[in-house]
Amino acid sequence: MALLDQINEPDDLKSLKQEQLPALAEEIRKFILQHVSVTGGHLASNLGVVELTIALHYVYNSPMDKIIWDVGHQSYVHKILTSRKDRFNTLRSFGGLSGFPKRKESVHDIFETGHSSTSISAALGMARARDLKKEHYHVIAVIGDGALTGGMAFEAMNDAGHSDTNLTVILNDNDMSISQNVGALATHLTRIRSNPRYKWLKKVVETRLRSLPLVGRPIADCIEKLKNSLKYLLVPGIIFEEMGFTYMGPVNGHDLNGLVSVLERAKKVKGPVLIHVMTKKGKGYDYSEINPERYHGVPPFDLEHGCEQETGTNLTYSMTFGRHLVSIAENYQDIVAITAAMPEGTGLSQFKHRFPERFFDVGIAEQHAVTLAAGMAANGLRPVVAIYSTFFQRAYDQVLHDVCQQNLPVIFALDRAGIVGEDGETHQGVFDISYLQHIPNITLMAPKNTSELRYMLDFALSVKGPVAIRYPRGRGGIAENLLSQPLSGLDWEILEYGRKITVLAVGAMVEVAIRLSKILRARNVKPTIVNARILKPLDIHMLEQLAKESDLLVTLEDNVLIGGFGSSINQYVVSNRIDVHVLNFGIPDRFIEHGSIKRLREELKLDHESIAADICKALTKEEKAYAGFTQGTY
Numbered sequence: 001m002a003l004l005d006q007i008n009e010p011d012d013l014k015s016l017k018q019e020q021l022p023a024l025a026e027e028i029r030k031f032i033l034q035h036v037s038v039t040g041g042h043l044a045s046n047l048g049v050v051e052l053t054i055a056l057h058y059v060y061n062s063p064m065d066k067i068i069w070d071v072g073h074q075s076y077v078h079k080i081l082t083s084r085k086d087r088f089n090t091l092r093s094f095g096g097l098s099g100f101p102k103r104k105e106s107v108h109d110i111f112e113t114g115h116s117s118t119s120i121s122a123a124l125g126m127a128r129a130r131d132l133k134k135e136h137y138h139v140i141a142v143i144g145d146g147a148l149t150g151g152m153a154f155e156a157m158n159d160a161g162h163s164d165t166n167l168t169v170i171l172n173d174n175d176m177s178i179s180q181n182v183g184a185l186a187t188h189l190t191r192i193r194s195n196p197r198y199k200w201l202k203k204v205v206e207t208r209l210r211s212l213p214l215v216g217r218p219i220a221d222c223i224e225k226l227k228n229s230l231k232y233l234l235v236p237g238i239i240f241e242e243m244g245f246t247y248m249g250p251v252n253g254h255d256l257n258g259l260v261s262v263l264e265r266a267k268k269v270k271g272p273v274l275i276h277v278m279t280k281k282g283k284g285y286d287y288s289e290i291n292p293e294r295y296h297g298v299p300p301f302d303l304e305h306g307c308e309q310e311t312g313t314n315l316t317y318s319m320t321f322g323r324h325l326v327s328i329a330e331n332y333q334d335i336v337a338i339t340a341a342m343p344e345g346t347g348l349s350q351f352k353h354r355f356p357e358r359f360f361d362v363g364i365a366e367q368h369a370v371t372l373a374a375g376m377a378a379n380g381l382r383p384v385v386a387i388y389s390t391f392f393q394r395a396y397d398q399v400l401h402d403v404c405q406q407n408l409p410v411i412f413a414l415d416r417a418g419i420v421g422e423d424g425e426t427h428q429g430v431f432d433i434s435y436l437q438h439i440p441n442i443t444l445m446a447p448k449n450t451s452e453l454r455y456m457l458d459f460a461l462s463v464k465g466p467v468a469i470r471y472p473r474g475r476g477g478i479a480e481n482l483l484s485q486p487l488s489g490l491d492w493e494i495l496e497y498g499r500k501i502t503v504l505a506v507g508a509m510v511e512v513a514i515r516l517s518k519i520l521r522a523r524n525v526k527p528t529i530v531n532a533r534i535l536k537p538l539d540i541h542m543l544e545q546l547a548k549e550s551d552l553l554v555t556l557e558d559n560v561l562i563g564g565f566g567s568s569i570n571q572y573v574v575s576n577r578i579d580v581h582v583l584n585f586g587i588p589d590r591f592i593e594h595g596s597i598k599r600l601r602e603e604l605k606l607d608h609e610s611i612a613a614d615i616c617k618a619l620t621k622e623e624k625a626y627a628g629f630t631q632g633t634y
């Protein structure tokens with residue numbers, strides 16, 4: 001019987017002999033490969049933490065001991081060992097297992113993550129709660145070297161390090177973020193990792209220093225200084241020690257005996273401990289070992305041949321953005337590009353290679369990215385900051401206080417705006433219109449297709465203050481067939497002329513509007529379809545004109561309804577006593593789970609058929625009669 005078949009709970013794992021653990025690790029790797037190649041998901045990070053996760057559950061007692069996974073994309077092995085292997089085929093699909101820790105999924109998922117660098121703060125919070133309540137258990141944060149580049153991780157270490165709270169931080173160092181990790185700390189970790197002599201030296205230095213005799217005060221001071229200098233020179237992890245942590249490691253993260261032994265030792269240490277574990281991202285599968293960046297997150301793929309090259313004739317929004325930025329930057333020397341650890345995902349890789357000196361990867365540091373851009377703009381550059389809508393939430397105050405208040409010309413490219421699908425709750429980009437449009441000075445736009453994204457980027461350069469362009473994940477659909485032209489001002493665009501009903505659609509919802517128009521027209525209802533591409537400032541001129549001509553205004557957006565585009569239309573209509581009925585379609589007041597974008601839109605009744613049905617229901621008898629509405633399904 002396979003070992004994995006015997007494991008349902010962490011307690012089952014503890015009944016195995018330690019020498020059986022490597023064989024279990026191999027079974028788990030196969031299991032992950034078999035499943036993730038079918039479902040898609042975060043592959044390389046999970047293959048890298050198989051032994052580490054087994055060791056954690058072997059040594060600690062979850063859920064009594066609390067294990068917090070930073071980002072949480074590497075929690076698959078944890079899920080497999082905590083009663084979820086039988087549902088693993090549902091990973092990331094609607095109603096199935098989430099790709100991230102979820103409290104409602106298991107008592108072993110004690111803290112939800114998705115956005116990076118939160119684990120040490122959460123672990124310290126739990127540890128302090130434990131101490132105040134006089135409870136006794138271990139709290140462990142598992143954080144990657146990429147996630148450690150996020151400011152919150154340092155804030156938490158700074159706080160934890162001056163307390164004597166018992167807390168264990170496992171630094172899972174695989175030398176990679178999604179792409180190559182960046183920054184001074186990453187360089188320091190690489191130095192520790194790549195120098196095997198460090199380990200040996202650490203032992204020698206520590207023993208020797210301890211054995212130095214005590215002498216008179218001046219000499220003792222001198223020796224103390226010498227000790228410290230030597231330590232700085234030779235002891236790995238001194239940076240963590242100086243921050244108040246006991247540093248243990250570096251440890252080979254694929255050696256189960258070594259891992260179990262270091263975790264057992266760490267359990268006995270008082271105060272905060274950091275265990276430096278070195279792992280290989282993508283371990284155990286040739287393709288992902290060679291190219292961990294490609295295998296960080298994968299669609300379903302053929303195990304034997306690996307992931308195929310991206311195909312498809314249309315470019316994605318990210319690629320379009322990246323390519324066009326390169327072409328603009330050829331002529332504008334002042335343009336610089338900034339990413340927070342996502343050069344590939346945001347489409348900036350080409351820029352990185354073409355203009356290395358004008359490209360800045362700041363690590364997982366969205367707040368810093370924005371204020372860095374503010375500084376550059378204040379000093380005459382034209383920074384373009386490309387960040388996913390969901391991660392941009394982190395930088396709200398920097399956008400408001402550092403960029404918009406000073407009206408600095410920074411361009412924000414907000415990728416993955418709207419529903420993103422399988423990554424679920426923590427990654428949906430459905431809040432940005434609400435958290436940006438109330439900030440003075442900002443111009444906010446959303447293109448209907450990739451061509452318009454290019455024109456918006458061109459136009460953004462002519463704007464004297466901050467501009468944000470939000471666009472969705474992936475490729476455009478039928479809206480790609482619509483003609484786009486250079487923007488000459490901040491105006492909306494009428495795509496179809498109709499009467500009495502006007503649909504104002506934002507970004508990816510333009511496509512939905514075109515589809516629902518077909519349905520309505522088949523019922524003799526002819527809506528005017530508008531590409532409401534400028535969200536702030538509103539095209540008041542066109543809005544007033546359309547409102548005058550319409551009985552019903554419909555707003556469509558893939559943002560939350562509260563504080564969204566529709567709400568700004570409502571506010572304008574009410575404040576200006578315009579006599580028109582308004583129907584808003586958007587994301588309701590709840591977090592949106594994981595599933596395909598299509599499935600989620602249907603679930604939220606934001607697909608063209610549901611919206612067409614709702615519009616028909618909302619029409620008054622007179623409006624129906626006027627339109628010559630034909631009875632049908634609706």
Ligand SMILES: Cc1ncc(C[n+]2csc(CCOP(=O)(O)OP(=O)(O)O)c2C)c(N)n1
Nearest residue numbers: 045115116144145146147176177178341391
């Ligand atoms: C605030 C935030 N920004 C960006 C991301 C996207 N992201 C997900 S995983 C990841 C890299 C994490 O690297 P590391 O912590 O070293 O984990 P690894 O995948 O290498 O195991 C990034 C940038 C995120 N989850 N959160």
